[in-house]
Amino acid sequence: MIKQLIKQTLAQLRSQRMLTAVSIIGSALSIFLIMVVVMLHQVQVAPFAPVSNRPRMLHADWASMQVIDAPQYCSNGPISEKTAKSQFGKLTIPEAVTICNSETRPANLQVPGSKSVGSDLRGTDEQYWTVFDFTFIDGKPYNKADVDSKLHVAVIDRSTARLLFGTEKAAGREFLMNYVPYTVAGVVRDVSVLADGAFSHVWVPYTSFDQGEWLSNLMGSLCVTILAKSPDDFDAIRAEYERNVAEYNKEISSTGWEFITRNRPYDQEKNASVIAANLEPDEKADRRTRWIIYAILLIVPAINLSGMTESRMRRRVEELGVRRAFGCTRAQLLAQLFSENLLITILSGLIGWLASIGFAFLFSNFLFSQSYNTGTQPFIELNMLVQPSTFGLAILFCFILNFLSSSFPAWKASRANIVNAINKH
Amino acid sequence: MAIIELKEVNKVFRTDEVETQALENVNISIAKGEFVSIMGPSGCGKSTLLNIIGLLDTPTSGTVTINGTMAANMKDSAMAAFRNAKLGFVFQSFHLINSLNVLDNVELPLLYRHGLSGSERTARAKEVLERVGLSHRMYHRPSQLSGGQCQRVAIARALAGNPEIILADEPTGNLDSRMGAEVMQLLGELNSQDGRTIVMVTHNDDQAALTDRIIRLYDGRQVM
Structure with missing residues (x-):
């Protein structure tokens, strides 16, 4: 039956070439538009190296404080080392907790006697290399002893290694960062700016340069990423964090300030919805908005496509009548027409999906642009875009588009009077 | 015993403005293995009658019983x-x-029959194509065949499901006399050799004369 269905669909494709081509282009365009919107969101939440652990990550990119006696006065931003260690360093439930700069900062790199290279710099601790799964091409990451002793060691990405040393085998080599000598501990594969907290060109122990603390040394320039053993632990980790904050607030009460949590730390999806440090993101509203956009992007072309589907059915009315005469039930006819259309929609969906991937590669600069200090443009890799979830969504959208565009014409065709259909009335 | 039985069958086509009585009080009984032709002038209700016998259309009133089964309900x-x-x-x-x-x-009717595998369907379709003498044309498209060959394919399709009754609506109407004769011979064989009941609408007196019995219609009424 499936063989017959495919054969019949191919025969239809051949016999109504113009209509089929327009239908395929229309459906492909629709899936293309939706998949571009999906990808814009997916790159923020889907796992890919070195953020393969995103489903198990919790983020505290910012913290919020308020004046104890005047809660209307707030301060929001990254935190100091002391705050990070007090609130997060004591967590017992997670697999790992890393403290690092919440944003990269510009740095000038130079091999003495050579031209300087502008790059992005991020200070981190040693746990950073556990939470994120970087691929080391040469050398290895710095360790706890290096961080504790404020050692001037660095991990650099492959492009930076080539720019500075002309080779990616740069472990052990020295360079100047903002005129301070550093030694390369390791070289990693380049990281896209889309990998948010993992992105940089150079990573050094955050202890090796001034972090610029403020507000009684409670705030600073650091953030925290937590790697849970399982997403099921998220609530327990948040509860433990709340207890740590309460305890810490007692310690710092003399400052007149206290921390408020705003339900932090956030999982990947919620963190992707953050628009300001002083607002708790509403990821459910964001999800609703996305699905409304998907619905609009599906319904509008579906209405147009249903007209074309009906036109295709009208040309086949005699055939449908003959099928009914020879024992095809209304339900079978409906299923056949629906399946035929689904095959065409899946073919269109595949074209649309591949086109969206091609588009994302070609126009990644403006599609995924991020505001980073050195103006680094995002690069895209196939594993960022080709995710089981995006593929699943593409198939789902094909089903919905097919349902919306073919249900009514197929239902109408299946209800047609057999004699009228055979006589093309 | 009658394999096809129509009692007091009426068929009225209604539009907003016009009501047309296509069949009026038609009573027909056709025995198993009979070859019957239905004749009458254009618009007298021959095809409507055949469609009702074939359960492609429903009567406005009256009963249709095929092979002992009441079609109503x-x-x-x-x-x-x-x-x-x-x-x-x-x-x-x-x-x-x-x-x-x-x-x-030719495989088409077998697609809607439960329990038949693809190879069984193909084997059955090849068998009936062999019978109508078109096995050498099985991979051709209908557009590559002559009118007579197309009608033989249509007969093969009708035979594929091995039905007891064959309903033919002017099967030679679009064919020249030689091809028409071939088709009539084939229908005759299906009746005489297989014992199939055949009901055929025709305008052709010579072809009608080859059948066992002629049912004549005039303005929707059965005439003797």
């Missing part, structure tokens, strides 16, 4: 299964599906 799925098992249709314009080859066209 049959649900769509039951009626479709009944048509598939008991009835084969041959149309004046062949109504072959042009996008499919001959073999696929």
Whole structure:
């Protein structure tokens, strides 16, 4: 039956070439538009190296404080080392907790006697290399002893290694960062700016340069990423964090300030919805908005496509009548027409999906642009875009588009009077 | 025993403005194995009668009994299964599906029969194509065949499901006399050799004379 269905669909494709081509282009365009919107969101939440652990990550990119006696006065931003260690360093439930700069900062790199290279710099601790799964091409990451002793060691990405040393085998080599000598501990594969907290060109122990603390040394320039053993632990980790904050607030009460949590730390999806440090993101509203956009992007072309589907059915009315005469039930006819259309929609969906991937590669600069200090443009890799979830969504959208565009014409065709259909009335 | 029995069948076509009585008080009984032709002038209700016998249309009133089964109150799925098992249709314009080859066209009724594998369907379709002398054309498209060959394919399609009754609506109407004679010979063989009941609408007196009995209609009424 499936063989017959495919054969019949191919025969239809051949016999109504113009209509089929327009239908395929229309459906492909629709899936293309939706998949571009999906990808814009997916790159923020889907796992890919070195953020393969995103489903198990919790983020505290910012913290919020308020004046104890005047809660209307707030301060929001990254935190100091002391705050990070007090609130997060004591967590017992997670697999790992890393403290690092919440944003990269510009740095000038130079091999003495050579031209300087502008790059992005991020200070981190040693746990950073556990939470994120970087691929080391040469050398290895710095360790706890290096961080504790404020050692001037660095991990650099492959492009930076080539720019500075002309080779990616740069472990052990020295360079100047903002005129301070550093030694390369390791070289990693380049990281896209889309990998948010993992992105940089150079990573050094955050202890090796001034972090610029403020507000009684409670705030600073650091953030925290937590790697849970399982997403099921998220609530327990948040509860433990709340207890740590309460305890810490007692310690710092003399400052007149206290921390408020705003339900932090956030999982990947919620963190992707953050628009300001002083607002708790509403990821459910964001999800609703996305699905409304998907619905609009599906319904509008579906209405147009249903007209074309009906036109295709009208040309086949005699055939449908003959099928009914020879024992095809209304339900079978409906299923056949629906399946035929689904095959065409899946073919269109595949074209649309591949086109969206091609588009994302070609126009990644403006599609995924991020505001980073050195103006680094995002690069895209196939594993960022080709995710089981995006593929699943593409198939789902094909089903919905097919349902919306073919249900009514197929239902109408299946209800047609057999004699009228055979006589093309 | 009658394999087809119509009692007091009336058929009225209604539009907003016009009411047309296509059949009026028609009573027909056709015995198993009979070859019957239906004749009458254009617009007298021959095709309407054949469509009602073939369960493609429903009478406005009256009863239709085929092979002991009353058609009234049959649900769509039951009626479709009944048509598939008991009835084969041959149309004046062949109504072959042009996008499919001959073999696929002949297999069509078998697609809707439960429990048949793909190879069984193909074997059965090849068998009936062999019978109508078109096995060498099975991978051709209908557009590559002559009118007579198309009608033989249509007969093969009607035979594929091995129905007891074949309903033919002017099967030679679009054919020249030689091809028409070939088709009539084939229908005659299906009746005489297989014992199939055949009901044929025709305008052709010579062909009608080859059948066992002629039912004549005039303005929707059965005339003797």
